[in-house]
Amino acid sequence: QVQLQESGPGLVEPSETLSLTCAVSGYSISSGYYWDWIRQPPGKGLEWIGTIYHSGSAYYSPSLQSRATISVDTSKNQFSLILTSVTAADTAVYYCVRRVTVVRGVVLHSYHFDYWGQGTLVTVSS
Amino acid sequence: EIVMTQSPATLSVSPGARATLSCRAAQSVNSNLAWYQQKPGQAPRLLIYGASTRATGIPARFSGSGSGTEFTLTISSLQSEDSAVYYCQQYNNWPPLTFGGGTKVEIK
Numbered sequence: 030q031v032q033l034q035e036s037g038p039g040l041v042e043p044s045e046t047l048s049l050t051c052a053v054s055g056y057s058i059s060s061g062y063y064w065d066w067i068r069q070p071p072g073k074g075l076e077w078i079g080t081i082y083h084s085g086s087a088y089y090s091p092s093l094q095s096r097a098t099i100s101v102d103t104s105k106n107q108f109s110l111i112l113t114s115v116t117a118a119d120t121a122v123y124y125c126v127r128r129v130t131v132v133r134g135v136v137l138h139s140y141h142f143d144y145w146g147q148g149t150l151v152t153v154s155s
Numbered sequence: 156e157i158v159m160t161q162s163p164a165t166l167s168v169s170p171g172a173r174a175t176l177s178c179r180a181a182q183s184v185n186s187n188l189a190w191y192q193q194k195p196g197q198a199p200r201l202l203i204y205g206a207s208t209r210a211t212g213i214p215a216r217f218s219g220s221g222s223g224t225e226f227t228l229t230i231s232s233l234q235s236e237d238s239a240v241y242y243c244q245q246y247n248n249w250p251p252l253t254f255g256g257g258t259k260v261e262i263k
Contacts, residue, residue, distance in 0.1 A: 141189035145198035
């Protein structure tokens with residue numbers, strides 16, 4: 030059974046850096062799939078932050094690209110999110126998620142999200 | 156960026172009745188659309204992918220249809236445990252991957 034577990038500080042001060050890690054069990058990140066971060070402000074909808082493949086190739090939402098960095102550590106079977114210069118608008122539940130990915134020849138085809146972490150609330154406040 | 160618009164924002168349905176949720180894409184996403192269910196305090200759960208394929212373990216009362224820009228999620232006979240917020244999401248063109256704003260389904 031694939032499981033994802035987010036960890037990191039629940040409180041970050043404005044202008045500081047948010048750092049979260051997602052530990053994956055039941056599946057080796059090195060085996061494939063895209064691994065994503067999604068967030069949800071309290072009472073609001075879902076926002077995609079970005080994604081990474083086990084090779085290290087990462088893609089980001091244009092709205093967050095200047096502040097977000099996603100990295101992967103295959104030796105620990107985990108991936109991480111760093112978000113710099115946070116403001117109150119970054120207060121949200123952050124989810125790490127696996128995205129179905131199929132390799133056909135040399136092309137990666139990605140699809141829906143199949144496994145989600147439970148989410149972790151990060152509050153930006155002084 | 157492909158904007159996804161869901162309607163209505165809130166749907167109030169009697170137990171046993173049919174619920175019909177709509178999702179519209181600003182441009183064609185072919186059949187590259189998924190639906191998720193989110194209950195309070197929980198992570199979203201995959202219901203439908205490929206616009207019409209039920210995910211593993213999802214009851215048959217949930218069905219999806221549509222392609223291009225117009226999609227529908229139908230709950231054929233609403234149960235009390237179906238009270239939740241439902242999101243559509245396109246994965247045809249990215250980045251970014253985009254979600255609709257959600258439809259809240261309430262039980263009358």
